[in-house]
Amino acid sequence: MEMQxxxxxxxxxxxxxxxxxxxxxxxxxxxxxxxxxATAENQYAIGMAVKIGPVSARFAGKILLMDVQPPNSYTLHFEGQGGAAGFGKGNARVNLSPPVEGSGCELGYTAQAQVGGKIAQVGQRLVDGVAKSMAEDFFKRFDDEMQRRHPQAYAAEAALPPPSAANPLKEHTGKHMPWWAWGVFAAVVVVALLLLVR
Known part of the structure; x- marks a missing residue:
């Protein structure tokens, strides 16, 4: 499967x-x-619990960051095992860039993943639905955490005038998601991390 x-x-x-x-x-x-x-430079161990339909499991996995170009991008390779529930592995490219207009930054990702075992047997639609829900949850939590850590950035952005119809700014709702994205790991990084549970 591929997500972006x-x-x-x-x-x-x-x-x-x-x-x-x-x-x-x-x-x-x-x-x-x-x-x-962190287990070594650019390497992490991860543990998480997930439920997809009738399958519940605890997953243990590892993440390796490669082609790291701070503060712009990296490629994330991941693999995880959930015992009898199955496995997941894949990679994701995470990019950060300045916005075309306004303040803040843009986070983008593309990811590919492969799953097997019982999780793969519950059906692609159910797996995709859970992954999308987890990605949206990740981004909401990430925004909340950034707002908690950097309230001044959110206050400054809230004070900006609304975008004009002739030159609109990208919406800040974050609902541009076919997926994770966690992430990569989400996240996610962010998307890749989330795909780990798949």
Whole structure:
């Protein structure tokens, strides 16, 4: 399966980069996650619980960051095992860039993943639905965490005048998601992390 998405963030590119590389932020934002630990440079161990239809399992996995170009992008390789529930593996490309207009930054991702075992047998629609829901949950939690850590960035963006019809700014709702995105791991980074449970 392949997924891609993007989201506008009110924080600066550097602030977003730092958060996406902070194990505590990821642990807070990934649904069901109870462990994100650095095991070596650009390597992490992750643990999370997930329920997809009748299949519930705890997944343990690892993430390796490659082609790291701070604060712009990296490629994330991941694999996870959920015992009898199955496995997931894949990779994701995460990009941060300045917005075309306004403040904050843009987060974009593309991801490919492969799943097997009982999770793969519950049906692609159900798996895709759970993944999309987890991605949306990740981004909401990530926005909430960034607002908690950087309230001034969100206050400054809220004070900006609304976009004109002739030159609209990208919406800040983050609902540009076919997926994760967690992430990569979501997230996600963000998207890749979320695909781990698949």
């Amino acid at each position: 998405g993007s989201r506008h963030l009110a924080v600066t590119q550097q602030q977003a980069w730092d958060a996406l590389n902070d194990p505590e932020v990821l642990k807070t934002c990934i649904p069901g996650c109870d462990k994100v630990e």
